[in-house]
Structure formats: C-alpha cells, structure tokens
Amino acid sequence: MSTGARIKEIREKRGLTQEQLAKKAEISKGFLSDVENGKRNIGSQGLLRIANELCASVDYLLAGRAMETVTDEKIVIPQALSQAAEDLTLSYWETLELLNTSNMVVARRGNEYQKKLTIEEWKKLYQAIKEVFELGDEIK
Amino acid sequence: MTRLNKSDKIWKLAKDLGIRKVNDPVSDILNFCEKQIKKFLKDAAECHSLSDFLSWVANRLGTSFEEIYSDSDLEQIKTKYLKQREKIFAIMDQELSDDVPGITYRLLNRELWEPQFVSIIDYRGKNARKAYYTKWHELAHLLILTDQSRLCFKRTLHLPGKDPEEVMVDIIAGKFGFYDPFIKPLINGEISFEQIEDLRQSLCPEASNQSSLIGFVKAWPEPCILLFCKEGLKKSESRRQSTQHSFDFNNVPIPALRAIKVTANETASEKGIKIFENMRVPEHSIIHDVHNGKTDYAEALEDLSWWETSSGDILPKQKILIKAKNYWGNTYVLIIPKP
Numbered sequence: 001m002s003t004g005a006r007i008k009e010i011r012e013k014r015g016l017t018q019e020q021l022a023k024k025a026e027i028s029k030g031f032l033s034d035v036e037n038g039k040r041n042i043g044s045q046g047l048l049r050i051a052n053e054l055c056a057s058v059d060y061l062l063a064g065r066a067m068e069t070v071t072d073e074k075i076v077i078p079q080a081l082s083q084a085a086e087d088l089t090l091s092y093w094e095t096l097e098l099l100n101t102s103n104m105v106v107a108r109r110g111n112e113y114q115k116k117l118t119i120e121e122w123k124k125l126y127q128a129i130k131e132v133f134e135l136g137d138e139i140k
Numbered sequence: 141m142t143r144l145n146k147s148d149k150i151w152k153l154a155k156d157l158g159i160r161k162v163n164d165p166v167s168d169i170l171n172f173c174e175k176q177i178k179k180f181l182k183d184a185a186e187c188h189s190l191s192d193f194l195s196w197v198a199n200r201l202g203t204s205f206e207e208i209y210s211d212s213d214l215e216q217i218k219t220k221y222l223k224q225r226e227k228i229f230a231i232m233d234q235e236l237s238d239d240v241p242g243i244t245y246r247l248l249n250r251e252l253w254e255p256q257f258v259s260i261i262d263y264r265g266k267n268a269r270k271a272y273y274t275k276w277h278e279l280a281h282l283l284i285l286t287d288q289s290r291l292c293f294k295r296t297l298h299l300p301g302k303d304p305e306e307v308m309v310d311i312i313a314g315k316f317g318f319y320d321p322f323i324k325p326l327i328n329g330e331i332s333f334e335q336i337e338d339l340r341q342s343l344c345p346e347a348s349n350q351s352s353l354i355g356f357v358k359a360w361p362e363p364c365i366l367l368f369c370k371e372g373l374k375k376s377e378s379r380r381q382s383t384q385h386s387f388d389f390n391n392v393p394i395p396a397l398r399a400i401k402v403t404a405n406e407t408a409s410e411k412g413i414k415i416f417e418n419m420r421v422p423e424h425s426i427i428h429d430v431h432n433g434k435t436d437y438a439e440a441l442e443d444l445s446w447w448e449t450s451s452g453d454i455l456p457k458q459k460i461l462i463k464a465k466n467y468w469g470n471t472y473v474l475i476i477p478k479p
Contacts, residue, residue, distance in 0.1 A: 010253050045186040048196055058199045060253040062183075097227075100248065104228040106257060107244040107281030107309075108235070125231060132222060132230040 003047070006061050008036040010054045025049040075099070084122035098126055144311075147304035156286040166311065173283045173312050177319070190322050190344035194275060197316070201282040203244060203257035205275060208236070208264060217260065225249045232260065241267035242274035244281060257282065272347040273317060280312035317347070318355030331357070331364050331474055333437075333465050353472060354403050363408035367473040368401035369421055369431060369464075374450050397421040397431055399473075413458060413477050415447060422446035430464040431471040438464050441478065 001009075011021050018036070022029040027046055034040040042050070051058045060066055077085075077099060085095040102117065102125060117125070144150055144166050154165040154172075162168050180200040187193050198205060208214045214233055221229040228245055235243050244259040259278040263271050322343060329335070333353075340352040347355070357366040372378075377393035402417045421427045425446065426438040444458040463474040 006253070013251075043186045044184040044196065045192060048184075048192075048199060051199055052195070052204070054253075055204060055255070056253045057202060057255050058183075058196075059202075066252045066256070101227045104226070104245045104248065105235075105243065106246050106285060107259075107278050108240050108242065128234075129227045129230045133227070 001064055002038050003042070003061050004036040004038045006064060007032075007050055007054070010056050010061075011036075014054055016054075021050065021053060024053040078116060080117055080119045081122045084119045084126065087119070088123060088126060090126070098122065098129070101125070101129060144304055144307055149304045150308055153284060153286075153305060153308065157284060166308065169284065169308060170312065170315060173280070173316070176283055177316060188322070189342065190317070190319065191346060193319065193322060194272075194279070194317075194344075197279055198259070198275070199255065201257075201279055202255045203259045203278070203282060204255045206258055206260050207271070208260065208262050210264065221245075221247075221258070236260065236262045238266060241270050242278050244278045269348040269350070272344060273313060273351045276313035276317040277309055280309040280316070283312060284309070314355060314358065317344075317351070318359045320359040320361075323356065323359045324361060327361065330461075331360050331362065331476060332463060333467070333472070333474070349467065353467075357403055357474070358405050360405050361407065363411050363413055363477050364405050365408050365413065365415055365475040366403040367399040367415065367427075367475065369397055369427055369471040369473060370400045371395040372398045372400055372418065375418060376450070397428060397471075408477070411477065412456075413444065413460075413475075415444075415455070415475065416449065419447055419449065422448070426462055427464045427471065427473055430466050433466070436466045438462075444477075 011018070016024075018032050019029050022032040025032070025046065026049060031040065031042075031046075032050075035042045035046075047058060047061060050056075051061055057066065075096065077095060081095065081099060084090075085098070090098070102122075145164055150165045150169070151162060154162045154168050157169065157172050159165075159168045159172055177197065180197055181187065181193075184193075184196045187196050206217050208217060214236070218229050218232050221232075224247075226245070226247055226249060232243070241262045242259060244257050246257055247254070250256060259275065261271055261274055261278070267274070323339060326339060326342070327335070336352055336356045337349075339356055340347055340349070344352070353366055357364050373393050373395055398421060399415055399417065399419050402415050404414055408414070421431075422442070425442055426440045429435055430438050440462050442460055442462050444455045444460050447455045449455075459478040461476040461478050463476070465472050
C-alpha cells in the first residue's frame with residue numbers, strides 16, 4: 001500500500017471528504033486527490049499537516065508501520081500496589097490494569113523529585129477510575 | 141553540567157540508552173539525542189522554522205499535542221480520551237498544576253496509525269508563557285525514553301533541588317528548542333535584543349521572550365553572556381539572614397544589584413569569558429542606569445576587570461560591550477567581548 005492509499009484509508013475511517021481534509025491541511029483538493037491516487041508525491045510539510053489533521057503518525061503514512069517503543073519489561077507489582085489490591089480485593093488482572101494505567105504517564109514537566117505511590121494513592125487512583133467508568137455510561 | 145555529570149542517575153540513563161562508552165554523560169546523552177534528531181530531519185527538507193521542526197519531531201517521536209486554554213478545554217480533552225477508554229484521563233485534572241504544565245501519556249487503546257503518545261500542554265494562566273518550552277520538555281523525555289524503571293509508580297515529591305533527569309531533560313529541551321542549524325543561517329551581525337526578537341518572531345513566535353533570550357544566546361556562534369540583574373544579597377548574607385532572626389542595626393545587609401542569573405554560550409566559555417552567578421554589578425556600569433529607570437536601553441564599552449568577586453578577586457582584563465535593556469520590568473544584559 002502506498003502513502004497516498006494510506007492517507008485515503010484513514011481519511012475515510014475518520015469520515016472526512018477529500019475537500020474537508022484538503023481545506024484543513026491547507027492544500028488543494030486536486031493535489032490531495034493526486035497524492036491519494038499515487039500521481040504526485042507530497043513534501044514533508046504537506047505530509048505533516050495531513051498527518052496532524054488525521055491524527056496519524058507520519059511513520060505510518062510513509063511506511064505503514066506503527067512506531068512502538070514498548071520494551072519487554074518484566075511486570076513488577078510494587079509492594080504498595082499489592083497491599084492496596086489486597087485491601088480492595090482486586091483480582092490479578094484488575095491489579096495489572098491499575099498498574100498499566102499508572103504507567104501511562106511517561107513524562108511530565110515538573111520541578112520536583114518523584115516518589116513511589118503509597119497504598120492510599122493507589123486506592124485513590126483506583127477509586128477515581130472506578131467512579132468515572134461506573135458513572136461513565138454517558139462517556140461511552 | 142559538571143555537577144550533573146556526577147549524578148548516578150545520569151550515568152544510569154546514559155547506560156540505559158545504550159551508549160557504550162560513557163565519558164561525559166551529559167554530552168553523550170545530548171549527542172545521542174542529536175543523532176535521532178538528524179535522522180528525523182533527513183526526511184524533512186521543507187522544515188525551515190523552529191515551529192515546523194517542533195511539529196515534525198513531535199510526530200516522529202509518536203506524540204501529538206493537546207493544548208488546554210481553559211477549564212472547558214480540559215473537560216473536553218478528558219472526555220475525548222475517556223471515551224477511548226484511556227483510564228488515566230480520569231485523574232488528568234489532578235495532575236496538571238502551575239508546577240506541572242505538561243504531561244505525556246502512553247495511549248493504550250489507539251488505532252494502529254495513531255501516535256502512541258499524547259502530550260497535554262497547559263496554557264492556562266502563567267503556564268501559557270512556558271508552553272513552547274514545555275512542549276520541548278515533553279519531547280526531550282521521549283527522546284530519552286527507555287523502559288519505565290526510572291519513572292514508573294512515581295509522583296511528585298518535595299525535596300530540595302531538582303531531579304537530575306529533569307535537569308537533563310531541560311538541557312535537551314533548551315538545545316533543540318533553539319536548535320542552531322535553524323538559527324545560524326539567519327544570523328546577521330552582532331547579537332542584540334532586536335535581533336533576538338526578530339528571530340523569535342520568524343522562527344518560533346510561540347516561544348516566550350525569556351526563553352528566547354536564553355535559547356538564542358546559547359545558539360549564537362559568537363561569544364556572548366546574558367545576565368538577568370536584580371537586587372540581592374551576597375550568599376553569605378542570605379545564609380546569615382535565614383539563620384538569624386534579627387541583625388544589629390549596623391549589620392543589616394544592604395541588597396546590591398547583582399547578576400542573579402548568568403547564561404554564557406559555549407563560545408564564551410571556550411574563550412574563558414565568564415561572570416559568576418550573584419556577582420555584584422560594578423558601580424560604574426551603565427547597567428545601573430537601566431535598572432534605576434534612567435533609560436530603557438543603554439550600550440557602552442566597559443571592562444570585565446570591573447567585575448569583582450565577593451572575595452575581592454577581579455576578573456581578567458577584557459574589553460566588553462554591554463547592552464542593557466529593561467524588559468518587562470526586569471534588567472537583562474548582553475555582554476559581548478571586544479578585541
């Protein structure tokens with residue numbers, strides 16, 4: 001599959017017409033059509049604008065592969081989480097999900113050192129998620 | 141940097157990144173990041189401004205920015221990601237604060253073609269002026285992302301000083317936020333406040349004035365030092381004041397105009413031209429005229445040897461051009477050595 005074909009595929013999945021995407025990415029509809037049909041190449045800035053409008057990765061548009069930086073880290077359940085899970089009677093999978101959720105934070109700009117979550121903080125995190133997803137049928 | 145080079149955490153980071161021979165971990169990590177950046181730039185022939193560069197690097201690192209300008213933006217973004225079952229967004233509002241203007245999450249339920257991260261940038265209140273730098277800070281974290289072992293299960297903790305990894309990330313953000321290959325071709329003549337502002341407008345209008353001053357001075361090819369001057373006490377006087385409840389009438393320390401923050405670029409450091417942080421501004425310097433409001437801008441040829449350390453040592457003889465400006469109520473000074 002070519003870059004153009006991948007643009008077309010994602011555009012359609014996003015429910016956008018060529019005209020809508022071209023307008024958002026500040027290119028002409030004719031040019032977008034040519035790119036999608038493999039008749040013309042697109043420069044880096046045009047591709048970036050399209051990628052950003054489609055919320056797609058340039059790597060995917062160029063090569064059809066997703067960039068992954070996930071490593072084969074061992075799963076280590078911290079002691080505080082283990083204790084919190086026991087107090088909350090969480091299953092192994094629920095505990096793991098809580099750990100994964102916490103691990104979603106990969107970076108933050110702050111001036112302070114960071115510390116391990118306490119048992120109480122794990123419980124708070126669990127409650128916050130539970131509240132949102134129990135009340136959250138309106139979210140679905 | 142010397143102190144940072146002694147940090148175990150920085151040595152570990154260099155090793156985790158797979159840097160084989162680590163001699164100077166800060167420089168080695170910067171070189172590691174630059175290699176990645178250069179690789180990204182190979183495919184970006186049309187990237188001419190720092191803003192385009194930021195956007196390109198963000199995408200290539202697999203993140204997109206969500207910008208929060210109001211509480212309602214925050215709610216919208218929270219709802220958007222909760223709909224995608226990204227559970228950490230349930231506590232996103234508790235994570236952001238004046239001290240934490242940016243945060244990057246790994247997305248667990250994304251489509252294959254979507255970026256694997258999202259970086260939330262808080263533009264509310266005072267955070268707005270930090271936004272450009274915050275974006276680079278988040279990207280710098282992704283440039284040195286290894287496994288999560290140095291990061292995971294962690295939240296903020298109040299300890300004196302800054303986490304060495306955060307300091308390293310700030311250095312990376314500073315380097316690439318004002319990356320010199322974009323700046324050097326546009327430099328024309330001697331450094332000045334006007335040139336810096338012109339460069340900011342054309343290359344990265346989103347950057348704050350303060351971060352631009354620091355960033356462009358660091359990227360400038362000719363030797364230059366930037367000072368932020370303000371009234372302050374000697375370090376020994378500050379220490380005494382903080383441990384003592386009262387002074388004898390005769391011993392009350394009087395604040396003097398000092399170089400509170402000093403940013404020297406590499407060329408200045410290489411030439412041995414330096415001013416130490418907290419040095420007193422020489423009595424005859426025109427910096428006082430600007431600071432006292434006699435004028436908004438002043439320029440004069442002075443000598444580095446006018447600067448004296450608290451122990452009475454004087455700096456080497458060297459003609460310097462001083463450009464002092466009252467910027468947003470603060471006194472900033474550019475120091476340029478002259479033959």
